[in-house]
């Protein structure tokens with residue numbers, strides 16, 4: 001069969017978001033005028049459908065088209081349950097549905113389902129006054145019913161002549177495929193190619209709504225309610241031909257007709273046959289509602305039907321054929337992707353009503369949650385609380401959450417369904433959206449934008465899988481569950497029927513708010529109150545299973561199926577939706593999570609920036625502290641170095657001070673005297689020798705012979721005394737140092753050391769000379785051996801030189817000996833300033849005294865003992881009188897030495913240097929001869945120096961008996 005191409009309506013497609021009720025006045029009128037004549041095609045009288053004609057005689061019949069050659073029953077065989085507002089009404093007189101009886105008229109014995117297409121054709125062809133109607137009921141319905149859920153469908157539906165794959169019937173084609181996105185990428189749905197235009201129309205309607213409120217005033221929005229019927233394939237073993245002729249399912253015309261007892265024709269928004277899959281069901285029954293929810297409307301989709309008829313199958317589906325819920329989730333996220341100018345926040349909850357108790361299916365297993373109650377809020381409507389809500393960001397995440405809830409749902413095996421849902425399950429997806437604000441470029445702007453009063457729109461999509469109505473089960477528990485289920489379903493039917501009953505003569509509900517309706521009789525109706533009372537878009541999917549035969553089961557199925565069909569008819573007729581797009585709430589109090597999150601994000605951003613600033617400041621501070629610390633460390637290091645240097649300097653100073661003190665106290669420490677081994681000499685000391693030694697000291701200090709002065713500081717003796725020759729610097733001042741007690745004792749000591757240094761230097765000088773002499777001898781011998789004849793003439797000169805050297809050496813040795821002797825004498829003089837006087841003994845230290853006792857006569861010791869008072873060693877060692885004598889002797893000795901040196905200089909034996917030093921001059925032959933002569937002429941006469949040397953030798957021979965001079 002080819003259907004005529006649907007011509008676009010002359011007028012523009014509907015542009016109102018919430019279009020006026022598509023019912024013509026006649027339609028509503030006809031319904032209102034004929035309620036008494038209509039009765040439900042059900043045996044049950046509990047709920048009477050006012051839209052079903054009970055008698056074919058009372059109903060107008062559809063005439064066959066003039067060219068009707070189908071041989072199909074007369075038009076009256078097709079019942080018209082067309083009072084459903086969203087459906088286009090046939091022209092006058094043809095809208096009255098036929099009855100079951102009419103369907104079973106002789107002219108049209110039982111029609112087989114396979115004949116439906118012909119039925120449809122014949123039916124429409126008979127309507128002469130309404131050629132459009134004859135062209136296909138679905139086609140003109142959609143064009144004439146610009147409801148929100150099928151808004152503009154006619155305008156985008158190019159043709160309606162698509163052959164229906166199932167049942168060989170034509171049906172409303174699905175919108176073209178617009179996307180293939182899915183949560184898992186495993187499926188796709190048709191649908192949204194036209195949605196851009198659809199959205200545009202939606203917006204236009206929205207604008208019109210706001211600009212011309214009168215347009216919708218007083219008009220019903222029945223087009224916002226979609227009722228669909230889905231026929232489940234019969235899996236029973238009975239002969240499928242048994243149902244033929246008894247039931248007719250015409251998907252193209254959305255018709256279900258029962259020609260049995262109390263049968264009739266039922267037309268809905270959608271009728272899905274056994275071969276229609278879930279995608280088809282979703283596209284036709286729920287897709288647009290989901291889209292409207294994303295635009296800001298509340299929407300409710302629920303499946304109603306007898307147990308085992310495919311409610312869960314339709315809502316959840318399978319992996320290969322996902323149902324309404326997963327497909328809706330896919331579309332939700334597709335919409336979000338396609339709407340970049342808005343931002344969304346999704347949160348989902350999942351509850352079940354089991355035995356009239358609400359359970360949170362997302363609550364962790366085993367958690368003792370509080371009892372969930374239903375509350376009502378003017379803004380939110382009726383809602384369950386406390387209920388766990390999860391914010392989801394992807395289809396997969398949302399599907400996982402719902403799957404988790406499914407796992408927690410109560411199911412049980414019944415005689416009709418191995419896995420029967422024993423509860424009503426409600427998935428609620430709350431969609432928050434707002435205009436997207438430009439991403440801030442800086443923090444200041446961020447704060448400013450965050451404060452903008454952009455409103456948040458909150459809408460809710462409720463996807464409900466009701467438990468199936470059922471006959472009393474054998475099992476007790478199942479019976480109890482069934483009782484609750486049936487009670488709630490009965491209440492639902494009652495409410496829906498009362499919705500109808502509460503209408504006034506004009507067809508308007510008397511109580512728009514539904515205050516007097518028994519919503520509170522069950523949790524289900526209470527929860528569905530908002531949807532049933534018209535604040536939301538509604539899509540009801542009723543599932544049936546067609547059975548034939550006369551068996552009890554078949555009869556039960558038939559009864560239940562008819563009840564379901566009646567329920568669907570009542571729902572379609574009675575539910576009036578006033579759904580409006582939710583306003584964008586700019587008040588902070590009622591703002592949704594999105595706004596709160598936005599504010600929180602702004603606040604967190606502010607905090608982050610503050611933290612960043614403080615972190616930067618901290619970093620700077622730390623840097624400063626670090627630099628400061630480094631400088632402090634450097635400073636400390638410097639200070640430490642300085643401290644060390646100061647300490648070292650201090651130590652040096654102290655050391656030097658100690659040295660000074662030591663040097664000053666050298667004469668004080670009598671122990672030093674004994675360490676010098678003076679005791680033995682003390683006994684042998686004479687006044688003459690003492691005086692000699694003093695003169696030597698004087699000579700040293702005043703004449704500064706040679707390098708004596710320089711050598712003093714390096715003298716080992718100084719080390720022993722002062723702890724280090726190098727630290728002995730103030731020698732020059734020593735001569736000026738009057739001594740610790742001002743008696744010149746320290747000077748004497750220093751002179752003593754100076755003499756020792758002199759002695760050392762002289763020794764070195766002597767050894768140097770000896771070495772040179774030896775070298776000269778060697779070279780002389782070698783020269784002799786090489787060219788003896790040639791040098792023999794110089795032999796005399798060499799010999800002379802050697803003699804002269806020997807003489808000088810001898811002189812120097814003598815001088816050294818004399819100096820040494822003088823030193824010793826002076827030391828003795830220090831200790832024995834006046835050996836002849838009894839004063840000495842009196843002033844000796846006790847130690848010296850003891851030593852004396854061991855070396856001298858006992859008598860003297862006794863005197864000493866008896867006469868030694870308790871006098872300090874300093875006093876003993878620093879007798880004023882003896883000091884004067886010593887100074888005098890030293891001066892005399894110095895004077896003598898100076899005279900001797902002067903003699904030597906004058907005689908040419910010594911040459912004075914620039915710095916007052918003296919040296920032996922290189923002798924000329926004449927001078928050497930003169931010297932020899934002088935020496936010979938003098939014979940044994942000894943010059944004054946020699947005399948002194950001799951004296952010293954004498955003394956040395958006393959002091960050092962073993963030493964040979």
Ligand SMILES: Nc1ncnc2c1ncn2[C@@H]1O[C@H](COP(=O)(O)OP(=O)(O)OP(=O)(O)O)[C@@H](O)[C@H]1O
Pocket residue numbers: 231232233274305306307308309310311312313314417419420421422466467468469543
């Ligand atoms: N249209 C269909 N096509 C194929 N199989 C279907 C269809 N509808 C239902 N079924 C199958 O029928 C069985 C029962 O379906 P389902 O559980 O959905 O029924 P129900 O109405 O939810 O029952 P209950 O109310 O007891 O939960 C399942 O095995 C399901 O796969």
